[in-house]
Amino acid sequence: MRVAVVGFGQTPFRTKRKDKTHPELAFEAVNAALEHAGLELKDIEAVAYGSMDPFDGIYCPERWDSTACGLEKPIMKISTGGTTGMTTALAAYEHVASGLFDLVMAVCVQRVGECVDAQPVLNTAVDPIYERYSGLGAIHVASFQATAYMAKYNATEEDLAWVSVKDHKNALKNPYAHIKMDVSVDDVLNSRVVCSPLKLLECCPRSDGAAAVIFASEDLARKIRDNPAWVVAETTISDSYYLGDRLSFAEWDSLAIAGRRLFRDAGIENPGKDIDVAELYSPFTIQEILELEALGFAEKGMGKEFAREGVTFMDGDIPTNPSGGVLCTNPIGATGLVRFGEAALQVMGEAENQVDGAEVALSHAWGGTLQFHTLAVLSSKKKLG
Amino acid sequence: MEVKEFEVWWKIPFKHSAGLHATKFFEGLKEGKILGVRCEKCGRVLVPPRAFCERCHTETSEWVEVSDEGVVKTLTVTYMKFTGLPDPPYAVGVVKLDGADTGMLCFLGGIDLSDWRKVHETFKPGTRVKAVWKEEREGKITDIEYFRPLD
Amino acid sequence: MRIGIVGIGFTEFGIHKEPFYNLAFTAAKRALDDAGIERREVDSFILGGYDNLGVGRTISNMYTAPAAGAYLRHEIRVSDDALFALPLAYMRLRHRSDVTMLLAFGHSSETPIELVELQSLDPFFHRPLNLTLPAFFAMQSYAYRSRYDVDDEKLAEVVVRMREKGSKSSLAFLRDKVKVEDVLNSEIVSYPLRKLEMAEWCDGCVALILAEETVAKRIADEIVWLDGVGWSVENYYFDREFHRLPFVTKSAEMAFKMAKKERRDVEALEICDLTVDYHCMILEALGFAEEGGGWDYNGDVNSSGGALCTNAYGSTGVFLLANLAMRIRKGEIDCGLAQSMSGYAQKSCVAILEG
Numbered sequence: 001m002r003v004a005v006v007g008f009g010q011t012p013f014r015t016k017r018k019d020k021t022h023p024e025l026a027f028e029a030v031n032a033a034l035e036h037a038g039l040e041l042k043d044i045e046a047v048a049y050g051s052m053d054p055f056d057g058i059y060c061p062e063r064w065d066s067t068a069c070g071l072e073k074p075i076m077k078i079s080t081g082g083t084t085g086m087t088t089a090l091a092a093y094e095h096v097a098s099g100l101f102d103l104v105m106a107v108c109v110q111r112v113g114e115c116v117d118a119q120p121v122l123n124t125a126v127d128p129i130y131e132r133y134s135g136l137g138a139i140h141v142a143s144f145q146a147t148a149y150m151a152k153y154n155a156t157e158e159d160l161a162w163v164s165v166k167d168h169k170n171a172l173k174n175p176y177a178h179i180k181m182d183v184s185v186d187d188v189l190n191s192r193v194v195c196s197p198l199k200l201l202e203c204c205p206r207s208d209g210a211a212a213v214i215f216a217s218e219d220l221a222r223k224i225r226d227n228p229a230w231v232v233a234e235t236t237i238s239d240s241y242y243l244g245d246r247l248s249f250a251e252w253d254s255l256a257i258a259g260r261r262l263f264r265d266a267g268i269e270n271p272g273k274d275i276d277v278a279e280l281y282s283p284f285t286i287q288e289i290l291e292l293e294a295l296g297f298a299e300k301g302m303g304k305e306f307a308r309e310g311v312t313f314m315d316g317d318i319p320t321n322p323s324g325g326v327l328c329t330n331p332i333g334a335t336g337l338v339r340f341g342e343a344a345l346q347v348m349g350e351a352e353n354q355v356d357g358a359e360v361a362l363s364h365a366w367g368g369t370l371q372f373h374t375l376a377v378l379s380s381k382k383k384l385g
Numbered sequence: 386m387e388v389k390e391f392e393v394w395w396k397i398p399f400k401h402s403a404g405l406h407a408t409k410f411f412e413g414l415k416e417g418k419i420l421g422v423r424c425e426k427c428g429r430v431l432v433p434p435r436a437f438c439e440r441c442h443t444e445t446s447e448w449v450e451v452s453d454e455g456v457v458k459t460l461t462v463t464y465m466k467f468t469g470l471p472d473p474p475y476a477v478g479v480v481k482l483d484g485a486d487t488g489m490l491c492f493l494g495g496i497d498l499s500d501w502r503k504v505h506e507t508f509k510p511g512t513r514v515k516a517v518w519k520e521e522r523e524g525k526i527t528d529i530e531y532f533r534p535l536d
Numbered sequence: 537m538r539i540g541i542v543g544i545g546f547t548e549f550g551i552h553k554e555p556f557y558n559l560a561f562t563a564a565k566r567a568l569d570d571a572g573i574e575r576r577e578v579d580s581f582i583l584g585g586y587d588n589l590g591v592g593r594t595i596s597n598m599y600t601a602p603a604a605g606a607y608l609r610h611e612i613r614v615s616d617d618a619l620f621a622l623p624l625a626y627m628r629l630r631h632r633s634d635v636t637m638l639l640a641f642g643h644s645s646e647t648p649i650e651l652v653e654l655q656s657l658d659p660f661f662h663r664p665l666n667l668t669l670p671a672f673f674a675m676q677s678y679a680y681r682s683r684y685d686v687d688d689e690k691l692a693e694v695v696v697r698m699r700e701k702g703s704k705s706s707l708a709f710l711r712d713k714v715k716v717e718d719v720l721n722s723e724i725v726s727y728p729l730r731k732l733e734m735a736e737w738c739d740g741c742v743a744l745i746l747a748e749e750t751v752a753k754r755i756a757d758e759i760v761w762l763d764g765v766g767w768s769v770e771n772y773y774f775d776r777e778f779h780r781l782p783f784v785t786k787s788a789e790m791a792f793k794m795a796k797k798e799r800r801d802v803e804a805l806e807i808c809d810l811t812v813d814y815h816c817m818i819l820e821a822l823g824f825a826e827e828g829g830g831w832d833y834n835g836d837v838n839s840s841g842g843a844l845c846t847n848a849y850g851s852t853g854v855f856l857l858a859n860l861a862m863r864i865r866k867g868e869i870d871c872g873l874a875q876s877m878s879g880y881a882q883k884s885c886v887a888i889l890e891g
Contacts, residue, residue: 063880081594127599147460196462238602243479
């Protein structure tokens, strides 16, 4: 069963949405998606809901938020770390792809701003028996990648800074983005070091907000809109738990494996040529570089050149994160769904920062301590090739 | 209208069982030994030890003592204070101990941490390091205070 | 296309001193052995169980996915009682999987679950009132008992019957029989609920190997078919009727419709009786007993002992389902229904199995 995205809605993402409660924020995103699709809540048959509870201080928030998603609809709660938004999208997608439902919504809500500090929460993901004492969080593991990559491939601090310059420039065009400021390479280099070698302007903010994506079966999708975004292929991959078991910090090999599988399913031979735009989950500058290499857009060790050379800018060959990306907006459990929704908008031709003529878009999220990846290819065409 | 905010804490106690494998590892630390397990299928020595090899999906039972010296694979020095986490600056890294096939997360230290570039130079990937043990050991992961550069 | 269960693996259910991922590994291994397949033959892993406060680790599948055998494989976790992950496994199989593992993990012994569940209430209107799970369950018990004038002794007899069944099951956590007086004399937890009228927390994992029909037939001779699944949610706010569980009815209707079955086809039930009152209310909501008459139901229900004997927070629903599947496999029954419930009696999931 072919499945398409027929609606995407998001709230503006801010440091803190003091004006709304948890379900009210869900309601805002749900309504935005319904409006985009020209549907009503009663049309939706089932809901997949994603969030990473502890950032918001509400355990199993789908219980409260189900009030905003249509009472009594079958609802399924997904939590898989940073990939949550995309695995929630895939769960909703499976509802339709299985033939059980025709119209299903993925909803993700996250209020990182409600949590006074996010790093201690991220630290609770780390094994309390062997590793938690170290204070390890997401930023530390990204810094591990940066240290190893810079040593192995002689990448410079400037190389990384260019990724930040590019993302911030893109975010200025996106009214939903959280951090909006024009930054120069010097600004990035002069911002304080958080976890060496990464500096403040190389790290994502903590954002409040919600997103919703509506999936439809083939026949319905065409009736709902002329320009649905077809889900061409999707995959997830799960690696071993311990960081120390994956010693190639300078390469993201689990993503390379997942990418190979995805492109084989999608019929993509040359990602750099066949994919028009990518929304990658890169809350830290270094990660976009590793992702571009793992996914085959860049040769190993060459990803560092891409932002500096303009390849990933809007007018480059591989526009990456036109939305401003995760570096400028990170409502953790909703972030993956924003990537997915933004990728859908690009192939619908409706993105705020539109890549001209985009027909094929890639959406990605990672989670755990570099342990999980989720990927999808969306296209204006039902099938590639 | 000023929106009300309520400060709410999650204060939930946990008692995490380490299980037999990790318990044996912690007993080893008390004696100044670092223990790993060898997967009989792939032959890798896994440190810290665990009850099963994730790659082979088989149980592990063969115990191996590994060295308290090894090689730095990567590191970072933290300069920002995060609630409830160690006071900055502190350096964490992944060290592959001699005799082990996997890396272990640990603190790096024994030098001034104020300039990260110097720290990264001292501990750059490939640097050999040695464990500095606490004098009074309690069978906890922090019995190894940190790893220092091996001269 | 049908989806069948071809492998089942249980750990012991009790209070464990091994971390939950080691138990998960054991269950996964046993399920693979039971199916006679290697983990590499499993293309998708769907996990079910709670997160963060529920097991003391945020992103709990970081631990349980490798334990299941998901190394470099497709894996998604449903964060709920694990029976709610069954629909995702089912849909994945219908869509594109040949063989999927459903891993259910439950671990209650490392933290006070009542305190954990309390955090699911919003921090403004409900949580500050400290309405604990047992207190909420008791409110429903009170509404139920007073509405139908149900005698405490009749309910105690239900507990006695269930504990008797649990005593005969080698998989059950509580295996001591109790007498009516024991139940009635047990401590009041929250009026009118007594300790022995409630499920007791424990630890344990279950793994199932599910396969698409043609693949399933290559793997096993005795296949238990998953004919239908249904799931639904009740209003979070308390503007609901406390003496009945309409969302349970709704989840069952969805499952029956998908399975093209009727109540009379079902020979045995496994239901998530977190309290003795829920035992009755669920039977009533499923249409197997008259409203107010659940205590008098003399059909084949909870031969496993039910949640009243085994309740590992996170895996209970799949524990019940797996017990039902084992009976179908042994040929004791042809068709059965398993049900689970989570939250402040807010969500229900139903599965219909057939030999």
